[in-house]
Amino acid sequence: MIINHVEAKSIITKSKLPDADYVINPYIGCNHGCVYCYAEFMSRFTGHGNEKWGDFMDIKEGYPLPRPQNLEGRCILFGSATDPYNPLEKKYQKTRELLKYFAGNKTKIKVEILTKSALVKRDIDLLTQIPNVRVGISISTTDADFARSIERHAPSPQERLDTMRILSEAGIAVYAFISPIFPLFSDWRAVATEAKKYAREICLENLNLRGGYKKRVLDLIRKKFPEKYRDFEDVYNSKEAFRIYWTNEAKAIEKFLKGKKYKLYFFHGKIKKP
Numbered sequence: 001m002i003i004n005h006v007e008a009k010s011i012i013t014k015s016k017l018p019d020a021d022y023v024i025n026p027y028i029g030c031n032h033g034c035v036y037c038y039a040e041f042m043s044r045f046t047g048h049g050n051e052k053w054g055d056f057m058d059i060k061e062g063y064p065l066p067r068p069q070n071l072e073g074r075c076i077l078f079g080s081a082t083d084p085y086n087p088l089e090k091k092y093q094k095t096r097e098l099l100k101y102f103a104g105n106k107t108k109i110k111v112e113i114l115t116k117s118a119l120v121k122r123d124i125d126l127l128t129q130i131p132n133v134r135v136g137i138s139i140s141t142t143d144a145d146f147a148r149s150i151e152r153h154a155p156s157p158q159e160r161l162d163t164m165r166i167l168s169e170a171g172i173a174v175y176a177f178i179s180p181i182f183p184l185f186s187d188w189r190a191v192a193t194e195a196k197k198y199a200r201e202i203c204l205e206n207l208n209l210r211g212g213y214k215k216r217v218l219d220l221i222r223k224k225f226p227e228k229y230r231d232f233e234d235v236y237n238s239k240e241a242f243r244i245y246w247t248n249e250a251k252a253i254e255k256f257l258k259g260k261k262y263k264l265y266f267f268h269g270k271i272k273k274p
């Protein structure tokens with residue numbers, strides 16, 4: 001792992017994501033090792049050329065803090081392109097530093113954190129001081145072996161469910177982000193059943209396969225789960241097959257979570273709860 005300290009002109013960026021006005025990524029890079037990582041394109045845009053995503057971490061330094069009066073009522077998401085609680089956060093505490101700042105500003109800024117990591121528990125003392133905070137825990141499956149196959153260095157599903165429980169017991173609004181749902185593998189019913197005990201909302205996103213990681217994901221399924229490969233690949237064989245598969249899954253989810261607070265981010269957010 002190559003660790004760099006980089007001067008950053010700003011720590012906050014306007015967002016095009018459906019539910020966030022701004023994003024904050026205190027680090028560039030991520031070492032959870034997800035086979036489906038969509039953020040690896042960031043290597044090229046951040047001066048890392050051919051360095052492999054996961055082999056480096058840039059720690060942002062020297063940025064001015066955002067002005068709270070400009071952010072009143074806005075939603076700021078930590079972790080759109082990296083995990084704000086990646087293992088380096090334990091030592092460098094860049095996310096914690098920023099949370100201290102938001103905890104000290106009693107404004108109506110909405111702070112949202114998305115992570116796979118149990119390390120977020122360390123900051124319960126600050127999170128409970130931020131009036132409009134929500135923590136999302138990403139989890140794709142309850143199957144620890146499958147999780148290890150697709151997210152090599154990330155905390156286990158059980159650790160993530162425990163994290164949801166502990167945050168929720170501390171009075172923090174928690175949501176489960178069941179993502180990405182792998183066709184034939186992600187037991188989203190089981191994840192939702194567990195997560196519902198602690199999460200105020202369940203968000204679900206399908207696995208999209210495009211760009212460089214498509215081949216990587218297909219290779220992994222072919223090598224490790226050959227018996228399921230053909231059916232898995234079929235989902236991604238044509239736009240029509242993809243649409244039919246996920247439309248049916250969306251209907252099943254709707255039925256399963258009827259009466260619960262949930263949101264679908266299938267087809268890049270184009271299907272939402274009716």
Ligand code: SF4
Binds near residue numbers: 030031033037039
């Ligand atoms: S946690 Fe997100 S950014 Fe990190 S490797 Fe996984 S998908 Fe990529």
